[in-house]
Amino acid sequence: MKLHILGPAFGLPSIDAECIAAVALVERYTQGSGQAWALVASHEAAADTRLPCLQVGDKTYSGFDRIAQHLIDEAGGAVPGLATDLTAQQQADATALMTFIKSEGQLLLDISLYVSFENYRNRTRSAFTKILPWYANFVVPPQRRNQARQRTQHLGVSSLDVDDFHEDVIDKPSSMQSEQQKKPFEHETEKHARRLLGRRDTVRTLLQQPExxxxxxxxxxxxxxxxxxxxxxxxQSNLLGTDQPAIVDCLAFGYLSLMFYPKMPQNWLASTMRLRYQKLVYYLGSLRDTLRVDAHPDEALSAVSQSEKGAADLPWVSPQSFSPIAVLGYIGQCLFHQLPLPKSDAGLVHLPIRRPRSLVQRYFPALLGLTSTSLALLAFWSYKNLAWPHGEAVHFFGRRRLVDYGDAGATLSALGSLGLQMQQQQQQS
Incomplete structure (x- = not known):
């Protein structure tokens, strides 16, 4: 059993919330069942899957919800190490809570990790650089940032995105700038004027400033x-009032840990949680001690040496490597998705996760080559032995005859005819 996730960052097993939740879920499940598993730091997924992705033999289960459902089915409804004996009311609450955490938590992480230019430039981008191969570093972070911008466009927090401000306003001529885009410049001019005149901002003017x-x-x-x-x-100690963490607690840990533990330049999420929601901070720390999913990028990037030393708590394995042809194909797909064409799957570009091949897939190329060679030999034998007209003159249309080459050609043609007549007489006798 292998779990493919985005690589670790900020002392957590992944830079993605659902990947962290999947690690906590599978780790808790395997501790109770004793089943072996492996953790792969990756960024690839098949065209019909997305990370996190659980690979069990020839089958794959993509997304946190499908992974959780598979583990419940495998355990017969009672997942070891997790509270699964829920009442009907608790199951309904869990479904509602998971939907609520995903919708609200994803927006907060989008703003904190990607939309905020200071956080993205100083922390998020450098974290991706450590865990991604060189060719994916030019694709995955910009893709995720563009998706975060689209999801948070309606919230009106674009003043945090300094990079977007420079791209959309400064690079455009003044005739193309709307009145809303000119407001930041007017605000800067007004602020400088106040500084020169010595006037102080009032509460109203402070509230009107974009930041x-x-x-x-x-x-x-x-x-x-x-x-x-x-x-x-x-x-209660858990969201559903259970003694052990439930699946919804693993999901909550994935989102809340990425909000609280990363040390960001604009650390408003962690500060808000620390100052006003201390019970939530205590709950998060208790989950971290219970789930034991702390990680470091070195554990994933040098999984072999870490396993030899016995220092890695999570079962990291070496990331899979791809051939140059696969990398070139990946880069080509990325360039294709930059074209202004209708895109599917949100414009994501993926490399396939390698699965164990069946006997037919393994020997099909050799069988295809053997069949093609046999058919070619059979066609050559048929042409030489069945289709060739024996005992008859073969005419090649469009070619010149020997008699067309003057006296020498006529002599050679006569010699050939004489030899053919002598051969026929010998056969008759």
């Missing part, structure tokens, strides 16, 4: 996620 307005929106978005979760934890 402060964005801060209020960010706090409201954080409250939308943190406040309901903390209300559930007032009188």
């Amino acid at each position: 402060h307005a964005a801060a209020f929106r960010l706090n409201a978005l954080a409250d939308n996620l943190f406040e309901p979760l903390q209300d559930l934890l007032k009188n």
